[in-house]
Amino acid sequence: MADQMYREYILDHYKNPRNFGRLEDADISHEENNPLCGDVVGMDIKTRDGVIDDVRFHGRGCAISQASASLLTERLKGMSLEDAREIGKQDVLEELGIEISPARLKCALLALKVLKVGAYGLSQEDE
């Protein structure tokens, strides 16, 4: 049922997002939206010697898009940009750990798109 998609930790990340806000002196700053539902996710990344020193996200949208962004920022902190480049859709979906319906995939992958386009100039279609 619906509870399998809206597990407690997903709702927790939605209601209490980690690393939420802006970084004034970000090295990478990018925002994307999902035209289907109007979800917005932006990410500010501060790097040092090729390593993600700090990261914040901002935006508004559904529980899936915001929880996915929150989870991704937790993973990114301390990671090298080189390694972060390798994070794939499957990694994000596994981290969410819930069954995502096809209609909601774009919500789940919006934060990853922000990272890929913002940090590497890649669109997800390029992968």
Place this chain on the structure above:
Amino acid sequence: MSMSTSIYEHPTGSGDPAGAPLDVTAIRRDFPIFETGVAYLDSANTSQRPNQVVQKMEEYYRQYNANVERAAYKLSEQATAEFEAVREKVRVFINARSKNEIVYTSGTTAGLNLVAYSWGRTNLKAGDLIVCTVMEHHSNLVPWQLLAQEKQARLEFVDIDEQGRLRRDQFDALLRQEPRLVAFTHVSNTLGTVNPVKELTAEAHAAGALVVVDGAQGAPHLGFDVQAADVDFYAFSSHKMCGPTGVGVLYGKRALLDAMPPFLAGGEMISAVRLEGTTFREPPHKFEAGTQAIAEVIGLGAAIDYLQGLGYPAMRAHEDALTDYAYESLSELDGVRIFGPPPGPDKAGVLSFDVAGIHPHDVSTILDRTGVCVRSGHNCTQPLMHRLDVAGTVRASFFLYTERAEIDRLLAGLKEAQRIFA
């Protein structure tokens, strides 16, 4: 019922004028999709289709499948006769003077674009004013934006009031600037607002403007009388009125259609083609280039028969009762905020709302898990979402086959969503 005198409605068709209630249980047997157990509350998006429509299309494919208007054998003659009989059926449905004012299109969007491209690009010049409204579906807004950009015309929008009705003071003020064209919707697909088409049209005409009306939501739920309202163009879609996808109708006054150049060029719309140049057929064929959606047109005819068999007064009364019930029930839920006018003569069976703390897509997903289909998001009305200052809404819409139990399932699903997100 005194609906025939309402300024908001110009219903056509037969049916018991006393509004004998619909037998929804019997009606639902015509729609096999309900055997799946789904609660379908998204008819403003696309309606379901009864057996009668599907069977009529199948009959064409199985018994007289041929192209129309261009072959000299019996099969094609029969297909052409059925295809043209629907044109007459549509004429009666919207009470046009002539069936030559009925142009088949692929849907409302195509009809509105036809006006924008053919009439607009011929008649508008730099500095001309087009008046539109903030409640429009993108398909009655973006074509005018493109037209205005191309012609360096001005485009102004009438705002809504706090209950989601058009601001008549603004409408009047814009008319004083003598627009060339006024485009608005019969019924808002998000707010359910029924606009007083006849009044607005009379005012626009007095100001010297032509009137284009988006009938995508109006034709299915209220019906429309183009002569009574005196609109210049009225576009609607088959798929929102129990007919198949891929076909729609553009009504245009004959004198306007006569003077308009073709939009798409190709087969069927020509009179004589020489390498030096081409002459075109009369309307409506001038605007029907290429092989038309023949089966779909024939299916649309069956859909009109179906709706008129039930009767618009009875359908409207049924949808009104559902809207009353849903509006009242939703109003009692904490955290639910409903957009648009309350139930009444200027409200159709469309309820958009949001639920505090839960994104519309999350609401929709949770409802979907219980078999309830609603629309969520911007409903193809992004400017209206900005106006209401929301990212999106949840939208439940009702039609002739909707039953109260489906609304009860919606309410149960909303409570479940609130429990999960509590």
